[in-house]
Amino acid sequence: MRVMAQIAMVMNLDKCIGCHTCSVTCKQTWTNRTGVEYAWFNNVETKPGIGYPRRYEDQERWKGGWALDRRGRLVLRSGGRVRRLLSLFSNPDLPAIDDYYEPVTYDYDNLVSAPAGRHVPVARPRSVLTGEPTAITWGANWEDDLGGAAEHAAGDPNLTGQLAEKVRFEFEQTFMFHLPRLCEHCLNPACVSACPSGAMYKRVEDGIVLVDQDRCRGWRMCVTACPYKKVYVNHATGKAEKCTFCFPRVEAGLPTVCSETCVGRLRYLGLLLYDADRVGEAAATPDEKDLLDAQRGVFLDPRDPGVAAAARESGIPEDWLEAARRSPVYELVVRHRVALPLHPEYRTLPMVWYVPPLSPVLDAVGQAGGEAENPDHVFAAVTRLRIPLEYLAGLFTAGDADVVAGVLMKLTALRSFMRGRALGGDGDPALLEPVGLTARDAEDLHRLLAVAKYQDRYVVPAAHREDAAALSATETRCPVESSGSPGAPGGDGRRVALGMPTLRTRTRARARARTEGGHR
Amino acid sequence: MSAPNLLLWVALPYVCLAVFAAGHVWRYRHDQFGWTSRTSQLLEHRWLRRGSPLFHVGAFMVIAGHVVGLAVPASWTEAAGVDEHTYHTVAVWAGSVAGLAMVAGLGMLCARRVLTRRIRPTTSRSDKLLFPLLAATVLLGIAATVAHNVLGGGYDYRGTVSVWFRGLFVLRPRPEAIAGAPLLFRLHALTACLLFAVWPFTRLVHVWSAPIGYLVRPYVVYRHRAATR
Numbered sequence: 001m002r003v004m005a006q007i008a009m010v011m012n013l014d015k016c017i018g019c020h021t022c023s024v025t026c027k028q029t030w031t032n033r034t035g036v037e038y039a040w041f042n043n044v045e046t047k048p049g050i051g052y053p054r055r056y057e058d059q060e061r062w063k064g065g066w067a068l069d070r071r072g073r074l075v076l077r078s079g080g081r082v083r084r085l086l087s088l089f090s091n092p093d094l095p096a097i098d099d100y101y102e103p104v105t106y107d108y109d110n111l112v113s114a115p116a117g118r119h120v121p122v123a124r125p126r127s128v129l130t131g132e133p134t135a136i137t138w139g140a141n142w143e144d145d146l147g148g149a150a151e152h153a154a155g156d157p158n159l160t161g162q163l164a165e166k167v168r169f170e171f172e173q174t175f176m177f178h179l180p181r182l183c184e185h186c187l188n189p190a191c192v193s194a195c196p197s198g199a200m201y202k203r204v205e206d207g208i209v210l211v212d213q214d215r216c217r218g219w220r221m222c223v224t225a226c227p228y229k230k231v232y233v234n235h236a237t238g239k240a241e242k243c244t245f246c247f248p249r250v251e252a253g254l255p256t257v258c259s260e261t262c263v264g265r266l267r268y269l270g271l272l273l274y275d276a277d278r279v280g281e282a283a284a285t286p287d288e289k290d291l292l293d294a295q296r297g298v299f300l301d302p303r304d305p306g307v308a309a310a311a312r313e314s315g316i317p318e319d320w321l322e323a324a325r326r327s328p329v330y331e332l333v334v335r336h337r338v339a340l341p342l343h344p345e346y347r348t349l350p351m352v353w354y355v356p357p358l359s360p361v362l363d364a365v366g367q368a369g370g371e372a373e374n375p376d377h378v379f380a381a382v383t384r385l386r387i388p389l390e391y392l393a394g395l396f397t398a399g400d401a402d403v404v405a406g407v408l409m410k411l412t413a414l415r416s417f418m419r420g421r422a423l424g425g426d427g428d429p430a431l432l433e434p435v436g437l438t439a440r441d442a443e444d445l446h447r448l449l450a451v452a453k454y455q456d457r458y459v460v461p462a463a464h465r466e467d468a469a470a471l472s473a474t475e476t477r478c479p480v481e482s483s484g485s486p487g488a489p490g491g492d493g494r495r496v497a498l499g500m501p502t503l504r505t506r507t508r509a510r511a512r513a514r515t516e517g518g519h520r
Numbered sequence: 521m522s523a524p525n526l527l528l529w530v531a532l533p534y535v536c537l538a539v540f541a542a543g544h545v546w547r548y549r550h551d552q553f554g555w556t557s558r559t560s561q562l563l564e565h566r567w568l569r570r571g572s573p574l575f576h577v578g579a580f581m582v583i584a585g586h587v588v589g590l591a592v593p594a595s596w597t598e599a600a601g602v603d604e605h606t607y608h609t610v611a612v613w614a615g616s617v618a619g620l621a622m623v624a625g626l627g628m629l630c631a632r633r634v635l636t637r638r639i640r641p642t643t644s645r646s647d648k649l650l651f652p653l654l655a656a657t658v659l660l661g662i663a664a665t666v667a668h669n670v671l672g673g674g675y676d677y678r679g680t681v682s683v684w685f686r687g688l689f690v691l692r693p694r695p696e697a698i699a700g701a702p703l704l705f706r707l708h709a710l711t712a713c714l715l716f717a718v719w720p721f722t723r724l725v726h727v728w729s730a731p732i733g734y735l736v737r738p739y740v741v742y743r744h745r746a747a748t749r
Contacts, residue, residue, distance in 0.1 A: 081735050088731075089573040090561065097562050097638070129563060130637040193739035196731030201743040214552035217729040218559040235642065238558040251745075279740075463745065 002276040003300060003311040005320055006187070006207030006351055007250055007269065007460065009259070010332045010339045011180055012449060013357040014411075015266035018145065018178035020044050022258035022267075026182075029257045030244065035236025037103035037128050040140050041243035042182040042258045048156040048174070048391065049143040053099040056229040057343065058157040063093040064227030065190050065346030066283060074284045074347065076194055078224045084194060093224040097235070101138040103128040129235075146176050158394040163387060175360035175388045179395075182258060183230040183243035184342065184350030185209045187274060187298065188283040191242070194225030200240070205463070207351065208245045216240050227346040253462030260458075268448075270327030270459045271320065272334075272351070273300040273311060283347045288398040291344040298349070299334050302327070323461035328448055329353070336437075336445050338407050340396035355449070356396055356404055358411050360388035375416040375431060382408050410435040418446045528710065529695035533688050536717035543720030544728075557726035558647075564639050567632035575625025581618030582661075585611065590685045594678045604676070612669050619662040626658055650722040657711040664704035681705055 026042040045051050059065060063078040078084065078093055106123035114121035127134040143152055153159070153174075185202075189209050192200040199215035200222055202208070211222075211231070218238040222231040231242045246256035254260070259267040275298055282294040300307040302324035311321055324330065332339040332355065339353035362372040364385045370377035382389065382405045389408075393401040413435045421427040432442055448456070547555065561568050588597075589611065597607055630651055633639050668675035684698035698709060719725070 085731065085734065089576045090565070090569045092569070094561055094565070096565055130641065132637065189740060192741055195741070196734040197729065198731075198733070198737060198741050201741040203745050204742050205745045214555075216556065217726055217731070218556035219731065220559050220561060233559060233562045235560065235562050237553070238556045238560070239553075 001300075001307075001310045003273055003307065003314045003316060004204065004207065004276045005311075005316050005324065006185070006272050006274060007245065008185070008207075008272045008329045008333075008351040008353070009182075009256075010268040010329050010353045010355065012266040012268075012355040013177055013179065014355065014359055015264040016044070016178040016180060016357075017264055018044055018046065019263050020141065021261050021263050022180055023140075025257050025261040026243075029246070031241075033234075033236075035234035036232060036241055038097060038100045038140075039232035039234075039241065041230070041232075041241075042180065043140050044178050044180045045141070046143050046145055046147075046149075046176055047179050047395070048153045048159055048176070049146070049149065050152050050155045051157075052101075052140045053095045053229050054138075055155060055157050056095075057227075059227055059346070061093075062095065062227075062229070063224055064229065065225070065343075065348055066188070067347070068284065068286065072284065072286060074188075074280065076190055076225055077227075078194065078221070084196065084221055087221075088196070088219055091220055091224055094220055095223070095229065097129070098138075101140060101142070102134060102136075104134060104136055107133075146174070149174070149176075158391060160394075163390060175363045175391075177357040177359055179342075179354075180258070181228065181230070181342070182352060183209060183245070184228055184348065184352045185243075185245055186351060187276075187279045187295070187349035188347065190225040190227065190346075190348050191222035191231050194221040195219070195240075196221055200231075203247075206247075206250065208247050208250070209242070210244060210247065211240050211242055213237075213239055213241075227343065227348065228350075250460055251463035253460050255458040255460055265452075265457065268328040268332060268452075268457050270329035271302075271324040271461065272327065272329055273302050273307060273316070273324050274298045275300055279349060283349055288345040289400040291347065291349075292341065292397055292400070292403065295341060295344065295349050296334060296337070299330070301334070302330070317461075317464055320461045323459050326459045328452065328457055328459060331444070331448055336410075336441065336448075338410055338445070340403070340407065342395060343398075344396075345398040354396060355411075356392050356407055358408055358415075360392065361385060361408055364388055373416075373419070375412050378412045379409060382412070406435070410437060413437065414442055414445055414449075417442050418450075525695045525699045529684060529698055530688075530693045532710070533713050534693075536713040537688070539717045540719055543717075544725070547720050547725060555725055555729065556723070557729075558642075558644075558723045560639055560642055563642065564632055564636045567628050567636070571625045571628025571632065573625070574621050575629055578618050578620070578622030578625055581614065582622050582658075585615050585618060589678060590682045593682070593686070594676075608669070608674060608676075612665065615665055616662075616670065619658070619665060622658055623662055626655060630655060646718075646722040649718055650724065653711060653715050653718060657708065657715050660704055660708040660711055664702065664708050667704055668702055675702060675705070677701065677705060681709060684709075 022042050023040055023044055027040060030041050031037075031039045040052065043052050051057060056062060056064075059077060065077055066074050067077045069075045076084075079087070104125040105128050107126055108123050110121050111123055124133055125136050126132065143149060146153065185208055187207070189200070189202055192202055192209060195216075196219045197215055197217045199212045199217070201210060201212065203210065216239040218233070218240070220233050220240065222240050222242075223229070223233055231240050233239070234241050246254075246258075249256060249260075255267075255269050259269055278298050282291075282298045285291050285294040300311075302308065302311070302321055308321055311324075312318075329339075333353055339355050341350045341353050343350070358378075361378060361381050364387075365372050365377050365381045368381070368385075370381065372378065386401070389401045389404055390399075392404045393399050397403040413431045414437065417427040417429075417431045417437075417439075420431075427439065427442070429439060432439065437445070594604070594607075598604070633643055633647070633651065680697050680701045684694050687694035687697065698706060701709075
């Protein structure tokens with residue numbers, strides 16, 4: 001047993017209102033720079049929907065993640081090592097910028113410099129790539145709240161066959177929910193495995209997957225290999241960038257920016273201990289539907305003395321073990337089993353999990369004339385209304401609708417039980433029994449899902465002081481700085497940026513000339 | 521030996537080689553962040569899909585051809601049982617195919633850089649130096665081959681240019697060996713020298729990062745937090 005710790009996330013999707021605060025604060029923190037205008041380390045999608053980049057879940061097309069070969073061995077879907085090196089010159093499976101969207105800025109200058117005229121001057125959109133006027137025809141959340149769904153939603157790769165027809169023809173009665181997505185910081189990361197330079201790595205201490213900007217040579221294989229398309233090419237520096245899980249914050253014991261600023265308080269951060277020796281075996285589980293259990297099987301119980309001893313042997317400090325015991329992620333993923341991974345069939349063993357939303361089912365109950373408060377009606381809906389259920393199963397359990405139904409029933413029973421309590425009764429234990437909850441479990445789960453405070457939702461142990469000297473050495477510089485990034489340290493003579501684009505657009509050229517004049 | 525010849529065929533090559541070596545050391549130590557292939561496939565892929573593999577594969581063949589033609593003395597190939605006629609025939613045929621692939625590929629890559637609106641602004645100052653110099657070197661090289669060895673009566677550069685080239689590396693420069701070579705060969709050699717001089721300051725450095733080690737590395741890379749350097 002080789003115990004490793006991973007800082008993982010769970011999102012309770014029923015609470016997501018699709019406000020995009022996480023995306024915006026993430027962007028302000030990490031990707032408000034030249035070259036990554038189009039990149040959203042965190043984005044919020046409306047499901048059903050095509051997603052960002054377009055149809056990223058269609059692995060027949062984009063070749064992300066892992067697959068099993070004929071002999072049952074784990075291979076990258078984009079091909080083996082030789083094939084990867086042969087496609088260095090032109091990667092056949094790389095999304096183009098238009099699969100994301102063409103980033104734009106606005107001609108704000110026109111608002112103040114336009115000559116006097118009859119009409120109020122307007123700021124027209126300009127492509128950030130060419131500086132030319134452009135039309136905005138797509139964006140990272142173009143399908144927000146099912147906007148344009150009548151036209152686009154059937155393009156969702158999760159909707160196949162009958163499901164697609166249903167969504168198209170019963171548009172008025174369809175369901176929707178929001179899906180915030182960020183890098184999954186997988187246990188078996190395909191991006192790391194596909195990086196020819198070895199520039200991408202998974203950190204031993206906390207499992208965060210990072211790109212070493214000094215070692216990335218721009219071979220762009222990580223973008224293809226990531227089935228979630230959460231590694232981006234910075235087109236100004238020619239290097240890969242991705243969600244960093246806000247490692248400078250996490251090292252200081254703070255939650256990530258997306259978690260910190262989440263309005264719905266739907267995110268949970270905590271440690272999971274896992275057995276690194278069993279990762280490969282779990283990812284190679286023959287039946288896709290067994291992958292969920294296989295991944296759960298890799299996680300270790302921090303209260304088990306044997307696990308604790310092995311963890312100490314691997315150098316996991318005592319306060320981290322303590323944090324692992326208080327981890328809300330462990331509670332939701334392992335103890336209560338209400339959180340599910342996104343697309344386990346990609347075999348990367350993702351580490352951002354989701355409590356599936358009840359709302360699609362409750363919507364369906366309402367549309368069928370039932371009462372969303374009545375657990376019997378909801379149970380009936382969970383067992384009979386296949387459409388939302390199958391859709392959720394396609395996202396979270398490789399198509400196993402029974403597992404999703406089990407989680408939704410558990411959530412329904414929990415609601416009814418706690419509702420009974422709130423109305424003055426003791427709660428009906430008969431509600432809990434069929435879903436495998438005790439009254440104690442129900443209270444704990446209710447606390448966690450409904451009333452958990454900041455320190456209960458985010459249990460992030462700080463990085464260790466012994467390492468502080470080493471940490472401060474790397475902290476003083478931005479890991480992704482470029483000559484074009486605002487705030488790049490100008491006087492730093494050590495770092496020379498060659499082969500960098502001088503300018504992107506005329507507008508920016510002017511602005512830059514004013515602000516950074518001296519240091520080129 | 522006249523002063524211009526010494527300057528052109530001894531001083532200049534050594535200066536270029538010195539810049540090549542020192543430039544790489546300097547850049548490797550100070551600019552790991554800028555050390556990349558500078559991919560622009562994200563912004564444009566239609567031209568690139570054909571042009572880039574064509575150029576790179578052509579370039580590999582051309583480089584291999586140059587290694588054989590310049591570094592291996594004629595006496596060695598003859599000792600290996602390859603007579604002058606066979607060598608010449610193979611060199612002209614393989615060289616022409618490789619050269620054409622490289623020219624076509626480079627043409628597409630240049631065209632995309634000039635014609636694609638999204639690519640043009642990403643062209644850096646070093647690209648503006650590199651692309652014309654590389655194109656000139658390739659065109660002069662293929663022009664020399666076509667003019668003298670395909671259409672012309674045949675010119676044995678192995679007795680002149682190659683002798684000069686090897687002389688540089690064994691520190692016994694023989695400028696007189698190349699001074700009499702046809703103009704196209706001399707121009708090709710000069711632009712090549714300049715190409716080596718600018719090499720470390722352009723995107724060409726990505727050549728040295730060819731990820732051969734990937735073939736034998738374990739898939740998942742783990743690194744310690746403290747040991748990120």
